[in-house]
Amino acid sequence: MIVVKVGGSAGIDYDAVCADLAARWNAGEKLILVHGGSGETNRVAEALGHPPRFVTSPSGYTSRFTDRQTLEIFEMVYCGKINKGIVERLQRLGVNAVGLSGLDGRIFEGRHKDSVRAVENGKTKVLRGDHTGTVERVNTGLIELLLGAGYLPVLTPPASSYEGVAINVDGDRAAAALAVALKAEALLLLSNVPGLLRAYPDEASLIRQIPADEVESYLEFAQDRMKKKVLGAAEAVAGGVKRVIFGDARAGQPITAALDGAGTVVS
Numbered sequence: 001m002i003v004v005k006v007g008g009s010a011g012i013d014y015d016a017v018c019a020d021l022a023a024r025w026n027a028g029e030k031l032i033l034v035h036g037g038s039g040e041t042n043r044v045a046e047a048l049g050h051p052p053r054f055v056t057s058p059s060g061y062t063s064r065f066t067d068r069q070t071l072e073i074f075e076m077v078y079c080g081k082i083n084k085g086i087v088e089r090l091q092r093l094g095v096n097a098v099g100l101s102g103l104d105g106r107i108f109e110g111r112h113k114d115s116v117r118a119v120e121n122g123k124t125k126v127l128r129g130d131h132t133g134t135v136e137r138v139n140t141g142l143i144e145l146l147l148g149a150g151y152l153p154v155l156t157p158p159a160s161s162y163e164g165v166a167i168n169v170d171g172d173r174a175a176a177a178l179a180v181a182l183k184a185e186a187l188l189l190l191s192n193v194p195g196l197l198r199a200y201p202d203e204a205s206l207i208r209q210i211p212a213d214e215v216e217s218y219l220e221f222a223q224d225r226m227k228k229k230v231l232g233a234a235e236a237v238a239g240g241v242k243r244v245i246f247g248d249a250r251a252g253q254p255i256t257a258a259l260d261g262a263g264t265v266v267s
């Protein structure tokens with residue numbers, strides 16, 4: 001089993017990802033796709049007059065502050081436009097894909113964090129009314145049912161809290177938890193960069209190989225949301241996934257290239 005996570009940043013070629021995925025699936029490989037949608041969510045939120053608000057925690061992690069209205073816009077884009085766009089592409093390529101959020105069948109479950117500590121203008125504040133959390137549990141029953149019946153699951157945040165409330169969770173870390181739960185042989189984190197760059201944005205500074213037990217020490221090279229990918233990779237290898245690859249989803253055959261060793265390989 002290979003878990004492929006494709007991000008939501010500008011420049012990602014969903015046609016290329018889906019064509020590669022379909023070719024491998026139709027050749028008999030078992031794969032699951034997890035996707036993001038942050039770029040499009042930002043555009044739609046602006047258009048709807050509820051622009052995104054990003055907050056930075058005291059430890060330097062950036063996340064989207066998700067009030068109820070933001071959560072609903074998030075769902076429109078992630079579970080609607082992006083998820084159905086991917087399912088449609090796959091269906092056209094002869095793959096019987098099924099798109100689900102983490103709420104459906106409680107595939108992704110975690111604790112609801114209602115407040116977040118944020119640094120704004122040098123001061124730490126507590127913001128309430130947040131609908132976020134982290135995936136702590138993956139319920140694989142529905143996924144196994146689908147895979148066993150020949151369907152390819154296409155998964156997206158949000159997750160479900162233990163109380164059944166929708167929570168915005170990081171897609172990279174959700175994909176990592178899924179890879180661990182399914183005992184996947186590889187986790188691919190595909191985005192709009194060649195991999196983890198030592199000197200972002202210099203693409204010539206690509207880090208080719210990271211020993212599995214040293215992932216966290218590479219956090220220093222990652223800025224902003226890339227940190228979540230490095231963290232996800234660390235969680236996946238700690239959970240027994242043999243290979244995590246940060247790969248490029250902008251063109252070509254993104255999955256095949258990553259599995260052939262392009263990008264940053266954590267193993």
Ligand code: ADP
Nearest residue numbers: 007008009191193196197200221222223225226
């Ligand atoms: P996605 O939504 O596609 O998963 P994210 O925006 O969450 O992607 O994270 C990828 C982004 O992280 C890249 O587009 C890049 O701007 C940024 N980034 C920060 N530091 C690095 C780094 N050291 N190497 C590569 N990308 C980095």
